[in-house]
Amino acid sequence: xxxxxxLFPVIVLMGCSSTPHIALNSQQTVIMESPVLxxxxxxxxxxxxxVDGRKQARSVLSNSQPHSVTLHYRFYWYDKQGLDLLPIxxxxxxxxxxxxxxxxxxxxxxxxAYSVRVYLYx
Numbered sequence: 699x700x701x702x703x704x705l706f707p708v709i710v711l712m713g714c715s716s717t718p719h720i721a722l723n724s725q726q727t728v729i730m731e732s733p734v735l736x737x738x739x740x741x742x743x744x745x746x747x748x749v750d751g752r753k754q755a756r757s758v759l760s761n762s763q764p765h766s767v768t769l770h771y772r773f774y775w776y777d778k779q780g781l782d783l784l785p786i787x788x789x790x791x792x793x794x795x796x797x798x799x800x801x802x803x804x805x806x807x808x809x810x811a812y813s814v815r816v817y818l819y820x
Contacts, residue, residue, distance in 0.1 A: 776812060
């Protein structure tokens with residue numbers, strides 16, 4: 699019995715020994731408030747490319763309504779461990795024309811930039 703009691707903390711601590719990182723769901727690349735979808739905006743997942751030695755995120759917003767929609771967006775960049783890369787980009791405001799697509803982009807010069815999320819709100 700003493701052996702099991704001594705072994706228990708070791709087993710518990712073994713479960714805690716993993717590479718330190720933030721759990722980042724790579725499938726959740728677009729975060730938006732519900733009024734954005736209600737307004738008729740359908741966002742595409744952001745894609746990352748390299749432009750002049752910097753990382754560029756690009757996402758296409760589609761407006762399915764017969765009127766233009768004004769909304770705000772902000773890109774958040776992360777490194778391989780899921781940590782925020784600073785500085786965080788300023789929020790921007792755009793108007794997506796009626797029944798059309800609009801491309802939003804973000805540039806990041808940090809060489810550690812690995813993934814990105816876009817946050818949309820009205």
